Amino acid sequence: MRKSLMRMTLRQLQVFRSVCEQRSYSRAAEEMSLTQPAVSLQIRQLEELVGQPLFDYVGKKLYLTDAAEALQRAGADIFGRLESLDMQLADLQGSLQGQLSLAVESSAQYFIPHLFAAFRREYPEVSLQLVVVNHAQAIKRLSANRDDLLIMSQVPADMALEFLPFLNNPIIAVAPQAHPLCAREPLSLQELTSWPLLVRETGSGTRKACEEYCHQKRAHFAQTLEVGSLEGQREGVLAGLGLALLPRHAVRRELQEGLLRELPVSELPLLRSWCVVHPRGKHLSPVAQAFFNFVRNQRSQINALAERFAGSLPASSPDN
Template sequence: MRNATFRQLRVFAEVAKHLSFARAAESLHLTPPAVTMQIKELEGHVGLPLFERQGRRVSLTTAGEYMLVYARKVLATLKDAEDAAARLQRLEAGTLTIGLLSTAKYFVPALLAEFTREHAGLDVRLAIGNREQLVQMLHNAEVDIAIMGRPPNELNVRAEPFGAHPHVFVAPTDHPLLRIGHPTVQSLLPYGFIAREHGSGTRAVFNSFFERHRLEPRIVMELPGNEAVKQAVMAGLGLGLLSLHTLRVELQHGLIARLDVEGTPVVRAWHVVHTLAKLLSPAAEAFRYFVLEQGERFLAERYGALLPLEPAG
């Protein structure tokens, strides 16, 4: 292993992440043959195959699973060294990798645009996933900092709230419940629901809301991602519970309707999160400070008009 390069370890970690040589090549801006060559060279240094290939399917061998643990530690240590060097030079330069809850992608790019106007020298990268995936990214040190709702209890993190995160019930624009000014939770039960997938923060809010009311909703469809849920609701396939921050365009253009159900909006908080084991680079520290200082104002300006009623908690 003494002749293995950091480049080979990065390629190995990326292939292991996607379990695809083609997707790893795309992510690293390399050609698939170049990725294959790097993996073959690393396997030569290790003396064992790291992946099993069956057609297009790729999986880690036992040796690959062991080596991945150490490769991630090496790469994380290298990133910490780079961050420390940048701090010593007092530079806000280099790469900043931000992990986003998939729901946060509706507003973070615009917030990031404000940030990068003041920090033009940064190479900013976004990694998007549901809550379960984002926790794994933090665990693997694949992101410097994360924007998410419920912070992970399973990791030792610093989680700081920066803004309200309301969730509301939505329906197609011709739904009969819209004729009721303030529907009860009980009145929702005759209708089916389109729910987000397990592992998402939105699904956790949905489950918690009905558990708190000791009611069991009828889920007629489970879909990955907010866009799929919105499209299904607009098509009349069921009701949904979604973050208000995913609904700006649809509500403004009358494509979907908000139901003013009792006990809603369900308000949680957005957090900026990083693991305590990771030393933040000057760039990551600057972004953290910017979000804490500007995030609440930004969300209020962008979404406040969509929520004229007082939050119910």
């Protein structure tokens, strides 16, 4: 190993991480409670130790060099191991402490906070950092090893991943309550195609699953409207812009209140499993391992929680 690398300090890596995240020396200085010249000095010293420039300016935008991307990965590993050490030390003192960094695909964003709340009842000193992403962003985050764990469906087969399916994600067809199709039963997927369909953006896992399934069933929608979120799809249906294929969890309140109707399509629901995922060989922190074990070992509790969440059981029902 180069002797110069041994002279790096954690403070320099913290400043570097902030510049990478903020893409700005001034915003990093504000976040770190430093002056901008102090940030510039730390980065300049770090570049001398690395022996290569870390950032390029193109116009007014800051870009990471290849050396910076390599250093960013190494820094994430270093800070991750320090956080894991902190958790292990807390565990030796008899309590599990620390933060769970969790990324979830948007279709799971409604249920996962309830799942984490059940987990936190067992481990009250664990905190959560949650980010909501689409399927394409989830794959990028897995490749960069940015999170402790990730919740997704349609786990890619061409990546070295460990994954645990734990709950069905039913995708249903929904329409506003006064839509003509609500008076017809049963329906086929093909009968929906004469109406506009609201779809998610490219990169969405729900959109990908629905497109593949509709193609398999030879149900081709002539008119689609692209909306960049599940909430946007839901509001678009309420506004009468068309139909949508949505996770049942995403519209549970609207279904319960009668604002939306689940269409009785014989080929639906389309079932996909939510999975908890991490790169194969990844060293899980004690908090991440505890959450993974909770999901694996508490299936009956998770299923009961999902039923209550969907409204099919009273909220006061006890856990299994």
